Amino acid sequence: MADITKRFGWRHLRSAPTAHIRHHKRGRLAHDGPGLSFWYRSLSAALSEVPVNDRELAMAFHARTSDFQDVTVQATVTYRISDPAEAAARLDFSVDPDTGVWRGAPLEQIATLLTETAQQHTLDVLARTLLAGALVDGVASVRNRVAEGLAAEPRLPATGIDVVAVRVVAIRPEAEVERALRTPAREQIQQEADRATYERRAVAVERERTIAENELASQIELARREEQLVEQRGTNTRREAEENAAADGVRAEAEAARKVRLARAEAAAAREVGAARAESQAAWLRVHAEVDTGTLHALAATRFAENLPRIDSVTLSPDVLTGLLTRLGRPDPEARA
Structure with missing residues (x-):
């Protein structure tokens, strides 16, 4: 919109570079x-303001497919x-x-x-297209058809309007139909997800089975080695027992041999000692056999006295002393003989 100011009954207009101004004064273009x-x-001016910049027109409308x-x-x-002149001549x-405000609504007319x-x-294109085809290829076909139709529309050049570009943003069915169309794809995606889940579970089960088999094999190998260890320990124990036996x-044979040798030595020593004792006794007997009876009695009394305990006092009766003196004074018949 142009900027208009008032000064002493006059008006001053200042427009933007994107606005084409047409000023008629008393029917003439000034x-x-x-x-x-x-x-x-x-009072004497007729003004027209035509925008000459590119303008975007968003549109949304319903259509029906062949199904x-x-x-x-x-x-x-x-x-x-x-062409602002043509547009100003055809539109208000x-x-x-x-x-500076538009008296009408020219942009709404355009x-x-x-x-x-x-x-x-668009209706002409979609009326001969199935819904599935419209959703898949409808955007390009509708865009091309609308661009061609607008380019061939005679009213647009006559009004000084050029179409710069046509863009079709989306073609969407009703919400229920869209959900129904999404269901197979969702089911397929869900099936793929389930299949991936099942495969992952199968892989996990297979891995668990492999781990369990490995653990079982390890336990079997450990049991086998323990069995070998027990057998080896038994063998070692038997060998140790045999070695100890x-x-x-x-050691027993050596001890027995030692004892036999010791016994033989002791026996030989005993025999030697016995023989020496026998010889000594025989000599002793031979010596005593040659001595008279009184000497033997004296020796016996001496030996007896050596073996008697200590006697502090001895009492001899006359009878004993008389008999002893008698015997000592009596000559030995055997000695005489």
Whole structure:
């Protein structure tokens, strides 16, 4: 919208570079061009402001496919007014000289023209397309058909409008139909997820089985080695017992031989001692056999006295002393003989 200021009954207009201003004064064109700035009187001026920049028009409308399914088409059309004079002549772009506000709604008229034209060509395309095809390839086909239809529409060049670009954002069915269409894909995805889960579980079970088999094999190997250890310990124990028994036998034989030798030595010594004692006794007897009886009695008394305990006093009666003296004074018949 142009910027209009008031000074002493005059009006000053200053427009943007993207706005084409047409100023008619008393039926004649006084100013014509974009980005103008000039003074004028409101009572004698007729102003038109035509935007010449690219403008985006978003549109959304319903259509029906060949299998009688409702879809919503979202599209955007970019256009510009290439001939402001033609546009101002065909559409009401006049503005109030005092406020600079459009008297009508020219952009809404252009939007209605573009929307209805695009909708007509969209309906023509989708009416011969199945829903599945419209969802898969409908965006490109609708975009091409709408671009061709707008380019061939005679009212647009006559109004000074050029279509710059056409974009189809989305073609969407109703919510229930969209959920129904998503169900097979979701089920397939779920099946793939379940299959992946089952495979992962199978792999985990296989790994657990492998681990269990390895543990069992380890336990079997450990038991086998323990059995070998027990057998080896038994063999070692038996060998040790045999070695100990052999050592004990050798020690017993050595001890027996030692004892036999000792016994033989003791026996020989005993025989030697006995023989010496016998010879000594024989000599003793021979010596005593040659001595008279009185000497023997004296020796016996001496030996007796040596073996008697200590006697402090001895009492001899006359009878004993008389008999002893008698015997000592009596001569030995055997000695005489």
